[in-house]
Amino acid sequence: MVETYARPRFGEPREPKNRVNPGGRLVGALDFVSGSHFRAVAFLTLCALLLFLPGFFNIPPIDRDEARFAQATKQMVETGDFVDIRFQDDVRYKKPVGVYWLQAAAVESASALGLPHAQLRVWLYRVPSLIGAIGAVLLTYWAALTFVTRRGAILAALIVGSSVLLGAEARLAKTDAMLLLTVVAAMGALARVYLSWQRGEDPEHPPWTWPAIFWTALAGGMLLKGPLILMFVALTIVALAILDRSATWLWRLRPLWGLMWMLVLVLPWFVAIFWRAGEAFFADSIGGDMLSKLGAQESHGAPPGVYLLLFWVTFWPGAPLAAMAAPAVWRARREPGAQFLLAWLLPSWIVFELVLTKLPHYVLPLYPAIAILTVGALERRVLSRSWLRRGAAWWFVIPAMASVIAVIGAITLTRQPVFLAWPFVAAALIFGLFAWWLYDDNRAERSLLNAVVAAMFLAVAIYGVVVPALTPLFPSAEIARALRNVVCVGPKAAAAGFHEPSLVFMTATETLLTDGSGAADFLGQGSCRFALVEQRSERGFVQRAEAIGLRYNVATRIDGYNISQGRAISVAIFRSEGTE
Incomplete structure (x- = not known):
């Protein structure tokens, strides 16, 4: 079970033949924070805030998923009904209630503290995602301690925290950042149980801590996104059971007590929603949402291999190192640590590649496993010396491409060059260039740290300056x-x-969504009413207004771009002047 030969185990540092002192202030800072868990946690929390806060407060709600989640939560707060989930009069049963409760708690807390118009501030609805993203970074550190040194665990957490995908999810009022937190917690506890069995540690009195974390995380994941977290865990366990030809270690999870605890946490709301809506919730969430993803749901279909292509962007800046680590990881696949991490990663990744519906965030819960595997190879200094080393240029390419796209996009849409972003863009390019130029097998750590700093400056430039503009x-x-x-x-x-x-x-839950004719009828029904008519619906509005003798004027016209439909729009705001 556990390897007994002399070469280092997966994740164990190996001295290079010719030690090269990496030097630099970044490496010195890493040396300092690696001295204790407290310093490591404080450092990772600070880095996460620097990565996630730019743009967090001033980016308006993003269509469509974020706005749907926020509006459903807003209606819960308005009505005081925290069981049913609705968007206006339509039920919204695609996901369980977990994230809505967390968002509602943030909004209600802010209101209680006296923050005006709390229900209209979308950043409050993003607070659970921010907490989930920071928690996922810290839990990646905790989980990685099972496989690598404290220094390596910090690097793994930095890789996850600086990834493009988590940076986006941390700023969106959705389920995925919190789901990542629950998955990493569950897998970290599962890894400790599994590796303690592999090491032959005493099975007579297993600790309660790991099973408690595991089953609580499963319950949280189910309340957030239904049985998806069970897929990650079940596929991992099945893969390990097949490879080891044994699953006796599962008894260390205290499954009988654990299942009862999980049901205590999960069942009350599921019973309440069944009492309220009957089978409608389960039909919509499992049949209408989960099973429909086997097909191309909502035009998000794509062939296998798409996630592998997206990985080079969504996992940046960790992607180049992950490619360099891949051959060494595969050679170590039968070592207990690498075997567990690959069991966490590969079966679920294959499932996502085979399912037709593909969205980038689906594979986010697998990224911590990749980060830990990558750091394990980095610590052993067995990164590939083949052509994959040329991938170090990717540390510079992504900031360069993102900067060009952001500046050109800003000029195209606003006719403004957004000069405030340029110093941050320049800093991101410089640190990305350092990461590329300084890379060699003994300085990969230094390159990674430079790339993480580049990610921080890029976050300020893109999310903090360009997107709000x-x-x-x-x-x-x-x-x-x-x-x-x-x-x-x-x-x-x-x-x-x-x-x-x-x-x-942004307006009101009672805002009527109708057509041009319906907008004219609405406008004629009273004072202080406004019709928001997109240009393509104006003919219907004008014809109906003439038919009912409605007099109106244009209060203002707003030109913009509908990112959900990918087209330019022009919305006229009409106000009634009475009827003839």
């Missing part, structure tokens, strides 16, 4: 701002041709 991409925010500036009290609105969830969230 792209106001045409957020027409709902401009429409809501225009409605807040009207002189009447309690404005009501109807939207025709522009029905994005962000509009409902």
Whole structure:
């Protein structure tokens, strides 16, 4: 079971024949924080905040998923009903209630503390994602300690925290960052149980801590995204059982007590929603959402191999090192640590590649396993010396491409060069260049740290400066701002041709989503009413207004771009002047 030959185990540092002192302040900082767990946790928390906070507060709600989640939570807060999940009058049963409760807690807490208009501040709905992302970074560190040194665990956590995909999810009011936290917690506990069995440690009195973390994490994951977390765990266990021809170590998880504890946490809401909605929730969430992903749901179909292609961007800056580590990881595949991590990674990755519906965030819970495997090879200094080493240039290519796209996009959409982003772009390019030029087998650690710093500057440039400046991409925010500036009290609105969830969230739950004719009828039913009519629906609005004798004027017109539909839009805000 456990290897007994002399060469280092997976993740154990191996001295290079010719030691080269990597030097540099970044490596010196890593030396310092590696001295204790407290310093490591404080350092990783600070790095996570630097990576995730830029843009967190000032990017408007993103269509469509984030706005849908936020609006459903907003309605929970408005109605006081924390069992049912709705978007306006439509049920929203694709996901369980977990993230809605977390978002509602953030909003209610802010309101209790006196923050004005808390329900309209989308960043409050993002707080659980921020906590989930920071927690996932810290739990990656905790899980990695099972496989590598403290120094290596810090590097693994930095790889996960600086990844492009987690940076995006940390800023979105959705389930995926919190799901990552629960998956890493469960897999970290599972790894400790499995490796203690591999080492032949005393099975008579297994600790309660690891099973408690494992089963609690499973319950949290199920409340967040249904049985998906069970897939990651089950595929890992099945793969290990096949490779080891034994699964007796599972008894160390105290499954009988654990299952009962998990059911205590999960069942109350599932019983409540079944009592409220009958079979509708399970039909929509399992049949309508989960099983439908076997096909190309919502035009998100793609062939196998797409996740592997996206990996080079979504896992940057860890992707180049992961490629260099891959041959060594495969050679070590039968060592207990590498075997567990590959069992966590490969079966679920294959499933996601085979399923037709593909969205980048689906594979996020597998990234910690890749990060730990990568650091294990880095610590042993067995990174590939083949052509994959040329992939170090990727540390510079991504900042260069992202910077060019961001600046050109800003100029195209706003006619402004966004000069404030340029110093941060320059810093990202410089550190990306350092990461590339300084790379060799004995200085891979130094290159990685430079790449992480490049990711921090890139986050400030893109999320903190460029994206908030792209106001045409957020027409709902401009429409809501225009409605807040009207002189009447309690404005009501109807939207025709522009029905994005962000509009409902930014205006009011009662905002009517209709067509041009319906918007004209709505406008004629009272004062302080506004029709938000997209240009393609104006003909229907005008014809119906003429038919009912409605007099109106254009309060303002907002031009923008609907990122959900990929087309330019122009929304006129009409106000009634009465009827003839």
